[in-house]
Amino acid sequence: MRQHSAFKVVGLHLAVIVLFFLAQFVLPEYHHLAVTRVMILAIFALGYNLLFGYTGLLSLGHALFFAAGLYGAGLTAFHLGWSVPAAFAAGVGAGFFASLVIGVVALRTSGVAFMIVTMMFSQVAYLASLYFTTYTRGEEGLVMPEAARHFDLFGVTFSLTDPSLRYNIALLLLAVTLIVILIVVRGPMGRVLIAIRENEPRTLMLGYNTFLIKLKAFVISGTISSVAGAAYALLFAYVGSSFASIQYSIEALLFTLLGGAGTVLGPILGTFAMFYLIDIVSGFTVAYLLVTGIALIALVLFFPKGILGTIRERWMTWLP
Amino acid sequence: MDLGPFLVLATLEGLLQAAVLTLIALGLSLVFGVMRIVNVAHGEFYMLGAVIAWFVASLLSLHPAVGFFLALVISPLLVGLVAYASERLILKRLKYDPEATIVATIGMLYVIQQVVLIGFGPDARPVEAPFYYRIRLPWFGYSAYNLFVMAAAVVLLIGCWYILTRTRLGLIMRATQFDSETAQAFGIPVDKVYGYVFAAGAMLAAVAAVLIVPIRQAHYLMGLDPLLLSFIVVIIGGLGSLRGTVVAALIIGLSDGIISVFFSPTLAKMLSTLLVALVLVFKPEGLFGAKAR
Numbered sequence: 001m002r003q004h005s006a007f008k009v010v011g012l013h014l015a016v017i018v019l020f021f022l023a024q025f026v027l028p029e030y031h032h033l034a035v036t037r038v039m040i041l042a043i044f045a046l047g048y049n050l051l052f053g054y055t056g057l058l059s060l061g062h063a064l065f066f067a068a069g070l071y072g073a074g075l076t077a078f079h080l081g082w083s084v085p086a087a088f089a090a091g092v093g094a095g096f097f098a099s100l101v102i103g104v105v106a107l108r109t110s111g112v113a114f115m116i117v118t119m120m121f122s123q124v125a126y127l128a129s130l131y132f133t134t135y136t137r138g139e140e141g142l143v144m145p146e147a148a149r150h151f152d153l154f155g156v157t158f159s160l161t162d163p164s165l166r167y168n169i170a171l172l173l174l175a176v177t178l179i180v181i182l183i184v185v186r187g188p189m190g191r192v193l194i195a196i197r198e199n200e201p202r203t204l205m206l207g208y209n210t211f212l213i214k215l216k217a218f219v220i221s222g223t224i225s226s227v228a229g230a231a232y233a234l235l236f237a238y239v240g241s242s243f244a245s246i247q248y249s250i251e252a253l254l255f256t257l258l259g260g261a262g263t264v265l266g267p268i269l270g271t272f273a274m275f276y277l278i279d280i281v282s283g284f285t286v287a288y289l290l291v292t293g294i295a296l297i298a299l300v301l302f303f304p305k306g307i308l309g310t311i312r313e314r315w316m317t318w319l320p
Numbered sequence: 321m322d323l324g325p326f327l328v329l330a331t332l333e334g335l336l337q338a339a340v341l342t343l344i345a346l347g348l349s350l351v352f353g354v355m356r357i358v359n360v361a362h363g364e365f366y367m368l369g370a371v372i373a374w375f376v377a378s379l380l381s382l383h384p385a386v387g388f389f390l391a392l393v394i395s396p397l398l399v400g401l402v403a404y405a406s407e408r409l410i411l412k413r414l415k416y417d418p419e420a421t422i423v424a425t426i427g428m429l430y431v432i433q434q435v436v437l438i439g440f441g442p443d444a445r446p447v448e449a450p451f452y453y454r455i456r457l458p459w460f461g462y463s464a465y466n467l468f469v470m471a472a473a474v475v476l477l478i479g480c481w482y483i484l485t486r487t488r489l490g491l492i493m494r495a496t497q498f499d500s501e502t503a504q505a506f507g508i509p510v511d512k513v514y515g516y517v518f519a520a521g522a523m524l525a526a527v528a529a530v531l532i533v534p535i536r537q538a539h540y541l542m543g544l545d546p547l548l549l550s551f552i553v554v555i556i557g558g559l560g561s562l563r564g565t566v567v568a569a570l571i572i573g574l575s576d577g578i579i580s581v582f583f584s585p586t587l588a589k590m591l592s593t594l595l596v597a598l599v600l601v602f603k604p605e606g607l608f609g610a611k612a613r
Contacts, residue, residue, distance in 0.1 A: 058419050108601050112358050112418050116551060120597035123548060127590040246544075250426055257423070287437045293430025297410060300420045300427070 005318040012319075013182060016265060017175050024167050032163055038275045039170040040232050043177045045255035045267030047224030052253065053262035054185060055217045056197030060115045061102075061122030063248035065222040067129065068098040069229025074239030075135060078142050084151035084160070088230045095226020096219065103218035107211060110200075119246060126244040141240025149237060166235050173231055174268075177224055181264055184220065186320055193217055197262075225252070247289075254292060257299045260306030264320045269307055325459035330581040331574065336466050336535070338573025339473035340528045342566055345550035345557070346480060347524030349565045352554065354497045354517045357411065357421045361428035362525055363547025365403055368432055369395045369526025370447075370538040371440050377447045385450035388534070396526040402432075403522030407515050416514070429543075436540045449534035469531045476527065477566065484562060493517060548589075549576070552596045558605055 020039065027035060044066055051057050072094030077087040106117045130138045150159040158165055184190055192213050195203040204210045233239045242248070251274075259270025274295070282288035299306065305313060312319040348362045372395040377387035406428055414420040454461035484490040495503040496513045504510045525546075529538075536542070553572050557564030572592065579588035 058422070060422075105598075105601055109604065112422070113600050113604055115419075115422055116358070116555070117597050117600050120551075120593050120600070124590050124594045124597070127586050127593065131584065131586045131590060253423070253426075285438065286442075287434035289430050290434035290438075293427045293432075293434060296427030297424050297431065298427075300423045301410060301413060304420070 008318055009182075009186075009320055013178060013265070016268070017171070017178070020171050020174070021168075024164065024171075029163075032167060034275065034279065036163070036167045036170045036235070038272050039167075039174045040228050040235065041251075041255070041275065042268040042271040043174055043231070044225050044228035045252050045259070045271050046174075046177050046181055046264075047221045047228065048252035049256045049261060049263075049267045050181060050184065050193075050224070051217055051221035052256055053260075053266070054190060054193045054197065055214060057107075057214065057218070058115050058253070059106075059118040059221075060246070060249050060253070061118030061120075062222070062225050062252045063244050063246065064102070064118075064122040064125045065095045065099055065225035066229040066232075066248060066252075067125055067244035068095040068222075069226030069231075070233045070239050070243050071129065071136065071229075072226065073230035074142055074144065074233040077144055077234065078239070079135065081145075084158075084234055085153065088234060091230025091233065092223060092226050095229065096223045098226070099219045099222020100215075103215045103222065107214050107218060119249070122244070122249055123246065126241060126246070129241040129244050136239070136241065139241045141238055141242075144234070144237035144239070160235060160237070170231065170235065173227060177227065178264070178268075180220075180224070182320065185264060189213070189216070194262075250292070250296075254296060254299075257304075257306055258295060260309030260312070263306070263308040263312060266306055266308040273307070325457075326581065327578075328457070329460065329462075330578045332462060332466065333581070334574035334577025335470055336573075337577050338570045339470045340532045341546070341549055341553060341573045342569035343473055343476060343528035343531075344525045344546050345553035345565050345569050346477070346562070347521035347528075348550045349554045349557070349562070350493075350524070351518055351521035353561075354493055355416060355514050357416050357418060358425070359518070359521065360422060360425040360547070361406075361432060362425075362521070362550065363543030363545075364429050364432040365399050365522035365543075366525040366529045366546050367538075367540065367543035368402065368436065369399050369529030370533040370542060371436055371540070372398050372526075373530040373533050374440075374445050374447050374538045378445075384448040388447070388450040388530075391447070392527070392530050395530050396523040399526035400519040400523040404515055404519040407518040411518070412511070412514070433540055433543065440538075440540060442540065444537040444539040446537045447533045463535075465534060469535070472531055473528075476524075480524075481562060548593070552592055555596050555600050 020035070023035060024032060044062070047065070048059070048062050051059055051062075069091040071091075073087040073091030076082040076090040077084070082090065102118070102121050106114060106121065109117050129136050136142065149161055150157055152158075160166060185193075192203065192208055195206075195208075196210050196214060200210055229243070232243070255270040255274055256267050257270070258274055259266030259268065274292075277291055277295075278288050281291045303310070308319065344362070344366055347365075348359060351357065351359050351362070373388075373391035376391040376394050377384070380387055380390065382390070410424050410428070411421055414424055449463075449465045451465065453464040455464050455467070484493065492503075492508050492513060495506070495508055496510050496517075500510050528546075549572060553565060553568045556572065557566075557568030576585075576588055576592065579585075579591075
């Protein structure tokens with residue numbers, strides 16, 4: 001039975017990746033770019049979900065880690081002229097250190113205090129990106145220089161202005177993230193994370209060092225978010241303060257809630273659905289954030305398990 | 321200008337800031353204290369108060385003073401009504417689960433803000449002050465209206481203190497805050513208390529907004545800064561403590577006013593936000609609050 005469900009799980013996730021891969025050949029230009037963006041944002045949501053959905057820690061400050069990746073990659077490429085792979089590594093490294101330091105401090109709190117502390121740290125980062133405007137250009141942001149638009153790897157030159165290359169890089173990163181999440185969630189660590197979510201004192205009593213495990217989850221989650229940020233900066237050649245604002249943290253939460261917190265594929269589905277919903281609504285009104293608000297309220301009131309969470313509960317109990 | 325008068329001006333600005341902040345933060349603290357929920361939409365009730373004040377003052381085209389005092393009555397009432405309705409329709413159904421209410425109030429934040437954007441537009445609009453009088457200080461003129469705002473805040477605070485500590489209503493609220501189950505067992509309609517407290521918290525923010533709107537204009541994004549500042553105040557002052565809230569609002573308001581005059585306001589906000597995050601981590605009962613039970 002377990003063997004059987006593992007086969008289904010791997011098959012389903014493989015199918016999702018293949019679907020995204022095949023989609024690039026049929027999508028028109030506008031949607032081609034939109035799906036590239038959705039995939040990067042989905043990585044952000046996947047990282048968020050590991051902490052919120054699986055560990056039960058609601059962070060309101062994940063924009064900080066997205067921004068750490070964004071600025072880590074963007075600033076090194078812009079000011080120091082680092083090559084694309086080096087800048088990407090710098091972004092991910094920045095996210096790793098930011099999540100380690102903030103995790104150690106913020107995880108001393110729990111519940112409501114944890115939400116507010118993460119939000120406050122994130123707000124400090126946002127204000128810092130405005131304050132050091134000499135380097136970041138604040139809200140106006142930086143546009144990546146021409147030198148950061150292509151890179152050499154194994155003797156081949158890749159140009160990031162090529163939409164199809166961008167699409168496949170985003171897809172590759174998404175696939176790698178998905179595999180990492182699957183390994184974490186289906187492995188022993190994932191079981192302990194869920195145990196912490198359901199009953200932390202009991203997990204502690206069973207002999208697990210819950211602080212250390214929560215910190216691990218926090219760092220993996222933050223680092224994945226920074227992967228999304230660094231990729232966003234380099235693929236779309238723009239770095240700005242708005243990505244560090246509270247609203248970005250809330251978007252990760254919304255994507256996760258909509259798709260289904262605590263399901264592996266939920267954040268991808270949620271990002272996809274919300275992105276297109278907002279895309280459609282912003283055609284009619286400037287107040288497209290109204291949709292965000294209504295969606296948040298409706299989700300917690302009527303639909304707390306999200307799309308995939310509900311499907312898992314009713315029909316597909318094997319879904320990870 | 322010399323340093324002395326500069327400091328006087330900064331202090332006056334700080335006091336004004338503190339007066340408004342105390343009222344807003346008191347509303348947030350009341351809701352947190354009694355209901356144990358964090359209301360992220362609190363700043364939007366403040367914004368709504370200012371916007372309704374603009375509608376009342378400008379659509380009725382009365383004498384500015386009449387329009388202003390009418391707004392001072394109508395705006396908090398309407399905001400209270402909106403808050404009461406949202407509490408009954410949303411928060412009550414969530415059974416005040418801390419995480420779900422935070423997500424729901426974030427949603428309310430967006431809904432209120434965006435509805436105002438549709439109905440009121442993206443521009444900042446002024447409300448005329450009820451009176452103009454400049455007090456001549458030796459170095460600069462200072463608007464008497466600012467002093468009126470401070471006085472009004474003090475009067476309101478004393479009123480709140482009186483209600484909370486000297487009346488039956490206050491006793492009921494404090495009993496609910498202390499132990500809602502026992503309060504329920506003693507026949508206190510806890511459910512109703514929650515609804516009214518949520519409305520009262522929002523009304524305090526709305527009153528603060530009507531008072532300040534002749535000085536700062538009404539704008540649909542004006543709610544975020546006071547929200548973060550009142551979080552800071554409530555955390556430093558100790559959650560649910562009236563005295564702590566007032567002291568912390570004075571400290572934050574004054575230091576914010578003074579630091580912003582001499583340094584960059586962004587830096588001031590950065591430092592105070594960081595400080596508060598650390599207070600919450602290392603001293604969660606606040607600097608003045610009693611240890612949590």
